[in-house]
Structures are given as structure tokens and as C-alpha cells.
Amino acid sequence: MSNTMSKPGIASDRLGSEQYQDVFADLHAPLSPHEALVEAGRCYFCYDAPCQTACPTDIDIPLFIREISTQNPLGAAKTIFNQNILGGMCARVCPTETLCEEVCVREEAEGKPVKIGFLQRYATDAAMQANKQFFKRAAATGKSIAIIGAGPASIACAHRLAMFGHEVKIFEAKEKPGGLNEYGIAAYKTVDDFAQKELDYILQIGGISFEYGVKLGSDISLDELGEKYDAVFIGVGLGAVNTLGIKNSDAKGVVDAVDFIEQVRQSKDLSKVKIGRDIIVIGGGMTAIDAAIQAKLLGSENVTICYRRGPEQMGASKFEQDLATSKGVMIRHWLAPKKIRSKKGAVKGLKLEYTRLNNGKLEKTGEKTSLGADQIFVAIGQKLDAGSLQKLQISNGRIKTDEAGKTSLAKVWAGGDCIEGGEDLTVTAVANGRDAAEDIHATLS
Amino acid sequence: MADLSNNFVGIKSPNPFWLASAPPTDKAYNVERAFRAGWGGVMWKTLGEDGPPVVNVNGPRYGAIFGGDRRLIGMNNIELITDRELQVNLREIKQVKKNWPDRAVVVSLMVPCEEEAWKTILPVVEETGADGIELNFGCPHGMSERGMGAAVGQVPEYIEMVTRWCKANTNMPVIVKLTPNITDIRYPARAAHKGGADAVSLINTINSITNVNLDNFAPEPTIDGKGTHGGYCGPAVKPIALNMVAEIARDAQTKGLPISGIGGITDWRDAAEFMALGSGNVQVCTAAMVYGFKIVEEMISGLSNWMDEKGYTSIDDFVGKAVPNVSDWQYLNLNHITKAKINQDLCIECGRCFIACEDTSHQAIMATKDNVEGAERHFEVMEDECVGCNLCVNVCPVENCIEMVALDAGTMDERTGKQVSGDYANWTTHPNNPGAK
Ligand SMILES: Cc1cc2nc3c(=O)[nH]c(=O)nc-3n(C[C@H](O)[C@H](O)[C@H](O)COP(=O)(O)OP(=O)(O)OC[C@H]3O[C@@H](n4cnc5c(N)ncnc54)[C@H](O)[C@@H]3O)c2cc1C
Numbered sequence: 001m002s003n004t005m006s007k008p009g010i011a012s013d014r015l016g017s018e019q020y021q022d023v024f025a026d027l028h029a030p031l032s033p034h035e036a037l038v039e040a041g042r043c044y045f046c047y048d049a050p051c052q053t054a055c056p057t058d059i060d061i062p063l064f065i066r067e068i069s070t071q072n073p074l075g076a077a078k079t080i081f082n083q084n085i086l087g088g089m090c091a092r093v094c095p096t097e098t099l100c101e102e103v104c105v106r107e108e109a110e111g112k113p114v115k116i117g118f119l120q121r122y123a124t125d126a127a128m129q130a131n132k133q134f135f136k137r138a139a140a141t142g143k144s145i146a147i148i149g150a151g152p153a154s155i156a157c158a159h160r161l162a163m164f165g166h167e168v169k170i171f172e173a174k175e176k177p178g179g180l181n182e183y184g185i186a187a188y189k190t191v192d193d194f195a196q197k198e199l200d201y202i203l204q205i206g207g208i209s210f211e212y213g214v215k216l217g218s219d220i221s222l223d224e225l226g227e228k229y230d231a232v233f234i235g236v237g238l239g240a241v242n243t244l245g246i247k248n249s250d251a252k253g254v255v256d257a258v259d260f261i262e263q264v265r266q267s268k269d270l271s272k273v274k275i276g277r278d279i280i281v282i283g284g285g286m287t288a289i290d291a292a293i294q295a296k297l298l299g300s301e302n303v304t305i306c307y308r309r310g311p312e313q314m315g316a317s318k319f320e321q322d323l324a325t326s327k328g329v330m331i332r333h334w335l336a337p338k339k340i341r342s343k344k345g346a347v348k349g350l351k352l353e354y355t356r357l358n359n360g361k362l363e364k365t366g367e368k369t370s371l372g373a374d375q376i377f378v379a380i381g382q383k384l385d386a387g388s389l390q391k392l393q394i395s396n397g398r399i400k401t402d403e404a405g406k407t408s409l410a411k412v413w414a415g416g417d418c419i420e421g422g423e424d425l426t427v428t429a430v431a432n433g434r435d436a437a438e439d440i441h442a443t444l445s
Numbered sequence: 446m447a448d449l450s451n452n453f454v455g456i457k458s459p460n461p462f463w464l465a466s467a468p469p470t471d472k473a474y475n476v477e478r479a480f481r482a483g484w485g486g487v488m489w490k491t492l493g494e495d496g497p498p499v500v501n502v503n504g505p506r507y508g509a510i511f512g513g514d515r516r517l518i519g520m521n522n523i524e525l526i527t528d529r530e531l532q533v534n535l536r537e538i539k540q541v542k543k544n545w546p547d548r549a550v551v552v553s554l555m556v557p558c559e560e561e562a563w564k565t566i567l568p569v570v571e572e573t574g575a576d577g578i579e580l581n582f583g584c585p586h587g588m589s590e591r592g593m594g595a596a597v598g599q600v601p602e603y604i605e606m607v608t609r610w611c612k613a614n615t616n617m618p619v620i621v622k623l624t625p626n627i628t629d630i631r632y633p634a635r636a637a638h639k640g641g642a643d644a645v646s647l648i649n650t651i652n653s654i655t656n657v658n659l660d661n662f663a664p665e666p667t668i669d670g671k672g673t674h675g676g677y678c679g680p681a682v683k684p685i686a687l688n689m690v691a692e693i694a695r696d697a698q699t700k701g702l703p704i705s706g707i708g709g710i711t712d713w714r715d716a717a718e719f720m721a722l723g724s725g726n727v728q729v730c731t732a733a734m735v736y737g738f739k740i741v742e743e744m745i746s747g748l749s750n751w752m753d754e755k756g757y758t759s760i761d762d763f764v765g766k767a768v769p770n771v772s773d774w775q776y777l778n779l780n781h782i783t784k785a786k787i788n789q790d791l792c793i794e795c796g797r798c799f800i801a802c803e804d805t806s807h808q809a810i811m812a813t814k815d816n817v818e819g820a821e822r823h824f825e826v827m828e829d830e831c832v833g834c835n836l837c838v839n840v841c842p843v844e845n846c847i848e849m850v851a852l853d854a855g856t857m858d859e860r861t862g863k864q865v866s867g868d869y870a871n872w873t874t875h876p877n878n879p880g881a882k
């Protein structure tokens with residue numbers, strides 16, 4: 001017998017094991033060939049297309065859509081991969097509603113942008129299914145580059161370097177590659193082990209090897225790498241989390257939202273993942289939304305996001321917010337956490353205080369409220385774990401680089417979430433990694 | 446409500462929308478459905494001589510080309526004339542005409558180019574009570590290989606001869622259907638006129654290959670690995686048909702010869718255009734084959750609303766109204782100067798006008814890039830470069846967003862630096878014309 005949604009406390013198998021696969025199915029079914037043709041036919045093939053400008057990796061969107069409409073999906077895939085080798089993942093996870101699709105002229109014309117993300121998935125799926133490889137390694141250059149971390153920034157960098165004929169070694173602290181593609185992206189955005197399948201597809205280019213369980217700082221140092229390699233790229237993402245700093249933050253049931261999502265992503269059997277009946281998620285970004293939705297999907301009865309500002313200020317897009325509410329998540333605004341209530345060291349609830357804006361400044365109103373909870377997910381942002389990066393210039397808490405990704409240290413480049421100005425998006429990480437590779441190559445040749 | 450009733454060479458019908466001779470009019474079943482749907486008349490699918498009927502291919506008959514969203518914009522076919530027994534057709538024609546006395550039933554005919562053959566068929570058709578005959582001198586495939594259809598329609602002398610035979614052997618009005626597969630449509634029209642035709646109808650289909658299959662390298666439609674040229678029709682042929690209709694309407698030798706307009710007519714607007722160029726009524730085939738008979742409802746309501754709006758009470762009020770405005774190029778007013786104007790409120794900033802003009806025309810549109818020195822993406826016509834060609838209007842995806850605005854007399858054309866003259870002046874008197882008078 002499975003548990004039920006209403007069972008108090010923290011429990012596994014609230015749904016019954018057959019349910020999980022359906023509940024965690026693909027958020028959007030892939031387009032059928034007919035749907036893809038109809039949708040591709042809507043693109044106007046704009047000049048200096050706004051969608052392309054809005055894409056951090058500068059994919060030639062009108063061209064790839066035209067290729068789809070002429071039934072040349074492999075040509076379309078190549079157009080995409082030319083700019084963004086993780087175009088398959090980006091097609092699934094990009095908040096297109098705030099990127100390319102937001103500025104599509106058909107959004108302007110009739111409030112319905114071309115579904116660029118879906119079309120991108122259509123083309124990239126076609127290439128991956130056919131295992132069509134578009135890129136060959138150039139003749140070996142004899143240069144070798146070390147890359148720290150195996151997230152999207154690093155993979156994009158490695159692939160581009162490999163194309164140029166360099167030898168790439170990736171050092172990853174965890175036991176698997178992919179970074180947040182593997183551990184962080186919501187399960188329903190990347191089903192069927194897509195992150196690993198995509199890596200298998202990308203890595204066929206050759207010339208890229210991995211060492212897992214190796215951590216910069218404890219197992220290797222920048223100095224060491226600088227001596228052994230011709231260049232170093234750092235793509236470590238944001239390893240640390242902001243702390244709540246309120247009373248009882250260490251109570252049992254207070255969980256870092258990213259850890260919770262990782263647990264969901266890595267679970268082989270979702271019915272075994274324990275989840276509270278009443279959940280509060282603190283935060284207003286994509287992580288808060290993803291944690292809340294996945295908690296709900298696991299069978300929590302009440303999931304409430306508490307955010308200290310209004311809907312417009314939320315880091316999560318309108319689409320993400322609507323997605324959460326459509327799954328039954330409650331979003332409450334203008335509430336700041338004040339104190340965690342606990343009993344015998346376990347979470348019982350959260351005291352909150354109302355907030356408001358006063359001349360643009362957030363202030364507490366003095367009015368208070370309280371919510372019961374078995375678990376509290378903290379999603380108030382991640383930050384750079386700068387411990388191993390002391391020699392690099394850090395600015396606003398992240399690594400400072402120039403446009404091309406070069407850090408303050410000779411031979412060292414960085415990109416992705418760990419650099420200043422990062423937008424905390426997969427696609428930006430890919431753009432950073434690719435551009436750094438170009439710069440490294442230019443520097444080495 | 447405007448009166449749509451139609452009198453074409455004495456044949457009366459409640460509206461000017463007739464179905465062209467083709468599969469929609471091949472048998473009583475279809476024609477009855479068409480009349481029930483509201484069609485004013487039909488040209489019965491072409492009948493041949495008595496005897497064993499022609500046979501059609503047993504593979505695909507149609508090829509097509511598509512616009513966005515797989516809208517069929519052009520179709521071709523390799524079908525022949527009716528493949529049903531003559532007697533069956535005649536029986537059905539008689540019955541249908543009896544059932545629908547207010548509708549036009551005209552019978553399309555194609556028999557060998559011998560007077561005897563025509564003498565034989567005409568009385569049996571007349572006996573059905575049909576309102577008239579249409580001579581199919583247009584079928585461009587199959588039948589033409591046997592010396593009929595377009596093989597006759599391409600030789601003006603034959604057209605005249607056969608028309609004369611028909612006029613001599615029947616009391617029914619004779620409408621001669623012309624093939625567009627010729628160099629100058631006026632010659633066959635004049636021949637029909639000389640032969641005594643009551644009217645011409647046009648166009649029949651155009652020789653064409655719509656597609657080539659890139660796997661087996663055969664034209665489509667493909668029959669066992671081979672294809673043949675078929676007859677092209679549908680929206681794509683409308684411009685060709687309109688021009689041919691206009692040529693006949695304004696030709697001094699055929700002036701006043703009634704025309705039944707055919708070719709790509711899909712909605713009331715197309716029909717009105719054909720009529721404005723001199724067609725006394727119109728015939729439709731492809732649109733009915735693509736969308737079914739119901740489209741006639743839209744045609745009737747559209748035409749009548751437009752007529753009401755314009756204050757036309759009968760069709761005769763506007764038939765031929767555009768003919769005087771069809772001119773030779775040499776008489777166009779070279780002092781009429783227009784400039785494109787983009788309505789910035791409607792503009793969605795796709796930039797297509799810019800790239801079309803920049804790459805292929807006169808570099809007369811300025812593109813402002815987003816975020817460059819605080820600017821916003823923006824497209825503007827430069828009047829000092831614009832030659833008024835209209836390309837931008839045609840590539841713009843938003844209707845009425847770009848307009849061609851005529852410069853008033855007395856204002857300055859910034860491109861030439863000259864004042865706009867209010868006088869009409871054409872090429873025949875232009876200083877650059879070596880032959881100018
Ligand atoms: C919950 C969540 C959901 C998200 N959802 C989306 C989304 O839907 N769409 C979107 O565009 N973006 C999303 N993001 C953001 C996106 O995942 C990141 O922007 C992107 O993964 C950044 O890539 P990266 O390569 O910089 O770093 P990461 O993906 O974080 O990868 C860094 C890698 O470096 C390794 N590493 C760290 N420190 C060391 C060290 N010292 N030594 C060796 N290896 C180390 C890590 O183990 C990791 O594998 C989400 C983020 C989170 C947290």
C-alpha cells in the first residue's frame with residue numbers, strides 16, 4: 001500500500017509507484033513532423049532577426065527554421081549546433097518566453113511568437129536520433145587544456161577546443177558529467193536521461209577525457225594545472241548557497257532546494273523520495289519554482305512559495321509562475337521569513353512578516369503571519385565557492401573576466417555561472433564556454 | 446440586397462458563379478449537390494463521341510504546389526474528358542435540367558475535327574434541354590495528342606471552322622473555351638468570333654510539370670515511374686487568366702464578345718476582378734475541388750455585400766468597368782510619382798522590407814539597429830532613394846502596413862530633385878525615347 005498525499009509528516013510513495021512516470025513525463029511533447037512544418041511556416045525569416053539577437057548563443061534562428069520548413073531538419077540542427085553545441089538541452093530548458101520568443105515579431109504582431117524552442121528541439125532531436133555528427137577534429141595541435149567542472153560552460157568550451165585539435169582534460173568533483181544539466185534542471189524538462197545522452201552525442205568528437213571525483217582546491221590547484229597545461233578553463237558554477245540567517249535554520253526538514261532537486265534527479269525510483277505533506281519554498285527564482293513543482297509532483301498536499309517581493313520582481317518568468325500554479329502550487333508574495341518553528345529539532349512551520357515597497361526600498365510592515373510545514377526548501381540563491389580561487393580577481397562575488405572569458409591570471413579563462421555578469425542560464429554558460437575556447441585557441445595559435 | 450442574377454448569352458442563372466467543366470460537373474450526383482449548395486450553373490464535364498468512352502490513368506492524376514500552411518496554390522491534372530458512357534451523361538443532363546430549370550446547364554463537348562462528328566453529337570445534346578454548349582479547345586494533355594482539345598485551340602483556322610460547323614448545326618448558344626497554351630490569346634479569340642461564337646470562355650489549363658520526385662526522378666503525378674505534362678490551374682494561374690481576359694476585352698476586333706472568365710477563381714473578390722475585366726460570368730473548378738461546394742455561399746455574400754457597398758444593383762453595373770484602365774505600358778503616366786510609407790504603428794519590425802530593398806532594389810530603406818547609441822530597432826523609407834517600386838509592400842507580412850503615397854503636383858521629388866508635374870506625360874513623348882514624336 002502506498003502512502004497518501006494527506007499523510008502528515010515526511011513520507012515516501014505518496015502517489016503509488018505506477019503514477020510517478022506519468023507525473024514526471026516530458027513537460028512538452030516533442031512536435032510531430034506536421035506540427036513542426038506548420039510552426040516553421042509561421043516564421044517570417046526576419047532581417048537581422050530580433051530572436052537571433054536575443055539568443056545568448058546567437059543561433060541563426062530564421063535560417064534553421066527555414067531549413068525545417070524545407071524538410072531539412074539535419075541542416076537545421078547543424079545551424080543550431082554551429083553556435084550552441086548544447087542546443088538540445090537549451091531547447092528544453094531555455095526560458096524562451098524571456099529570450100528569443102519574447103522578441104519574435106509575431107509576438108508583436110499577434111501575441112503568438114513562433115515556438116522557437118520547440119522547433120529547436122525538433123531539429124536537434126532529429127540529428128541526435130540519426131546520430132549525425134557535424135563536426136570533425138582538426139589535426140592535433142599538441143596543446144592541452146585543463147577544464148574544471150563538467151557543466152554546460154565547460155562542455156561547450158571542451159567541444160570547441162576539441163574541434164580546433166586541442167587535447168582537453170576535464171576535472172569534475174562529482175562522479176558524473178553535466179553539471180546542473182544532470183543535477184539541477186527540473187526532471188520534467190529533461191526526461192529519459194537526456195543530459196547524459198546529449199553528452200554521449202557531443203563527446204563523440206573525441207579528444208576530451210574526464211577525471212571524476214577530483215576537486216579543484218582539495219585535489220588539484222590552479223598553480224599545478226597552470227604548469228602542466230597550456231591553458232585552464234574554470235566552469236565550476238555556483239557551489240555554495242546563501243544562508244537564511246533566521247532562527248532554527250538548522251532544524252530537521254530545512255532543505256537546500258538545489259539538494260532536493262538533485263535528489264529527485266538522481267533518484268532511480270521516485271517513489272522512494274521522501275517528501276513532506278506541507279511544504280514551504282522560500283525564494284522567487286527558477287530554483288524555487290522547480291523545487292515547488294517537483295515537490296507537488298511527488299505528492300505533497302500543500303506547497304507554498306513565499307517570496308518577499310511581488311510577481312514582477314520574481315526571477316522566475318511569468319510562464320514558470322503560471323506553470324507552478326497550474327500544478328497546484330500556491331505562490332504568496334510580499335512575505336519575508338522571520339523564524340522557523342520547530343519541535344524536537346524538526347520543522348513545524350514558518351513565521352513570516354509582510355513586506356512592502358517604500359520608495360523602491362523593501363521594508364517590513366510589522367504585520368506577521370504563520371504557516372505550518374513539514375519541510376522548508378530554501379531557494380534564495382547560490383553563490384560562488386571561492387575557496388579554491390583565491391588567486392583570481394573576484395568581483396561582486398564572482399570571477400572577474402573580460403568579454404572573452406579571460407581572468408586576471410595568465411593562461412586562465414572562466415565562464416558560466418561562476419563569472420561576474422552571468423545570467424544563471426544554461427544558454428549563457430554555453431556561450432561563455434564557446435567564446436572562451438575561441439579566445440584560448442587564438443591565444444595558443 | 447444586390448441582384449446577382451445573370452444573363453450570359455441568353456442563358457439565365459440566379460448568380461454568375463458557375464462550375465467549370467471538370468470533375469465537379471462529371472455526373473448528376475455532383476451537379477445536384479452543387480445546385481443545392483447554390484451554384485448558378487455548370488459546364489457539364491466534357492463529353493466525347495458515342496462509342497467506348499476514353500479511359501483515364503489508374504494512378505495519380507494530380508500534382509500540386511503549396512503555399513504556407515500547405516495551402517494548395519496550384520494544381521495540375523492529367524485527366525481526360527468524361528470516361529462515362531455518352532448515353533448515361535445525356536440521360537443525367539436531361540434529368541438535372543428538368544430538376545433545376547432555373548440553373549444553367551451547359552454541355553462541354555470535344556469530338557474529332559470532322560463536321561460529321563459534330564453534326565452527330567449536337568442534336569442529341571440539344572435534345573436534353575441543355576442551355577448551351579461549350580467547345581473544349583483547351584485540354585492540353587492526352588486529347589490533344591489525338592488531334593482534339595488544345596490541338597484545335599492552338600490553330601485559329603480550326604477554331605473558326607469548328608465554331609462555324611456548330612453554329613450551323615445547333616440553335617444552342619456556342620461558347621468557345623480557349624487554351625492559354627498559345628503566344629497571343631487574341632488570335633484564337635478573333636477566330637472564334639469570326640466563326641460566329643456567342644462567347645468565349647477562358648482559360649483552360651496550362652501545360653505544366655508541378656514537381657519532380659527526387660527519389661525516382663520522375664515528374665509528378667508519377668505513373669509507374671513516368672510522368673507527363675498536365676494542365677495547371679488554381680490560384681497560381683489567376684494572373685495569367687486575368688491578363689488574357691483583359692486582352693480579349695480590349696481588343697478592337699473582339700470588343701463586345703461575351704467572356705466567361707475562368708482560372709484560379711477562389712473567392713468573390715477574384716470573381717469580381719474577372720468581371721471588372723469584362724467577364725460576364727465566371728467559372729470555378731479548383732477552388733471547389735479543394736474546399737467543396739460550400740464556398741459559393743461566401744462568393745454570393747461577398748459579391749453582394751461589395752455591390753451594396755458600391756451601390757451596384759446588378760452585375761452589368763460593373764462588368765467591364767476596369768477594361769478602359771488596362772493600358773499599354775507606353776501610355777502610363779511617367780509623371781505619377783509614389784513613395785513608400787511605413788506605418789510605424791502597424792510595423793512589427795521584421796525588417797523584410799529593408800533586406801528586400803537593400804539586397805535587390807534601390808537601397809531606399811534605412812535600418813536602425815537596436816541598442817546602438819540608445820536607438821531602437823526601426824525601419825524608415827528614405828524618400829530621396831525610393832523609386833516607388835512597391836517591392837517592400839509586397840514582402841511586408843502585415844496588410845496595409847506599407848503604403849504607396851503619390852506625391853502631389855508641385856511638391857519636390859527628393860530623389861530627382863525635380864518638382865512633381867501635374868501633367869500627364871508618357872513614353873511616347875519622353876525625351877529619352879528615340880522614337881518620340
Ligand atoms: C535548480 C536549478 C534549475 C535551473 N533551471 C534552469 C532552467 O530551466 N533553464 C536554464 O537556462 N537554466 C537553469 N538553471 C541555471 C543553469 O543550470 C546554470 O546556469 C548552468 O548550469 C550553469 O552552467 P555552469 O557550467 O556554469 O555550471 P554548473 O552547471 O553548475 O556546473 C559546474 C560543474 O562544476 C563542478 N564543480 C564545482 N566546483 C568544482 C571544483 N572545485 N572542482 C571540480 N569541479 C567542480 C560541479 O560539480 C558541476 O558539475 C537552473 C539552475 C538551478 C540550480
Ligand SMILES: Cc1cc2nc3c(=O)[nH]c(=O)nc-3n(C[C@H](O)[C@H](O)[C@H](O)COP(=O)(O)O)c2cc1C
Pocket residue numbers: 465466467468490491521522524525526527553581583584622648649650676677678679680682707708709710728729730731732
Ligand atoms: C481534374 C480536371 C479536369 C478537367 N477537365 C476538363 C474538361 O474535361 N473539360 C474542360 O473544358 N476543362 C477541364 N478542366 C479545366 C477546368 O474546367 C478549368 O478551365 C481550369 O481548371 C481553370 O479553372 P480553375 O483555376 O478554377 O481550376 C479540368 C480541370 C481539372 C482540374
Ligand code: SF4
Pocket residue numbers: 042043044045046049050051052061062065103104105106114116795
Ligand atoms: S523573430 Fe520570429 S518571425 Fe522573426 S525570424 Fe525570429 S522566429 Fe522568425
